[in-house]
Amino acid sequence: MTLSMTAAQLADALERTGHAPHNTGALSMLDEATIAFGAKSAELGEAQRRFADARIAHLHALAPSGGDTDDAWRQAMQAARRLAALLRPLGDARIARCTRPAGWGPCGLPLDEDGECRSAIGHLDTP
Structure with a gap:
């Protein structure tokens, strides 16, 4: 991927x-x-x-x-x-990405510097 x-x-x-x-x-x-x-x-x-x-x-x-x-x-x-x-x-640098579930599978959006996902669409595990 x-x-x-x-x-x-x-x-x-x-x-x-x-x-x-x-x-x-x-x-x-x-x-x-x-x-x-x-x-x-x-x-x-x-x-x-x-x-x-x-x-x-x-x-x-x-x-x-x-x-x-x-x-x-x-x-x-x-x-x-x-x-x-x-x-x-x-080199080996990677972009940390959100692994929380979303409607299409893992969210996949890049995480902010503080490790948080700022998805405007939301995640399935959010209330």
Whole structure:
């Protein structure tokens, strides 16, 4: 599961996406898994946002009225490589995530610095 991967494992996965062109599912999962790492530094946050933007631009290029899918893919891969380069030095760092039950399974949202989940949707074990 991508949400439980270390920063280095996510960096590896981001780099491997280039071997499966136009794999929108992998890009989407990696986008979600890397969002919380964006809070680690301004540079990492910017790289994560650029990756997310490039992923969405690629997705739109695949639509019937889209644009140049190959160029959009290249830009997404460039953003993925940049994000991977910034994640790799974090090594074994993981994002602590909520394991409380929710309607879809474990909540999975990143925990705050104080170890609390701030889910606006709620958990099944809450009154």
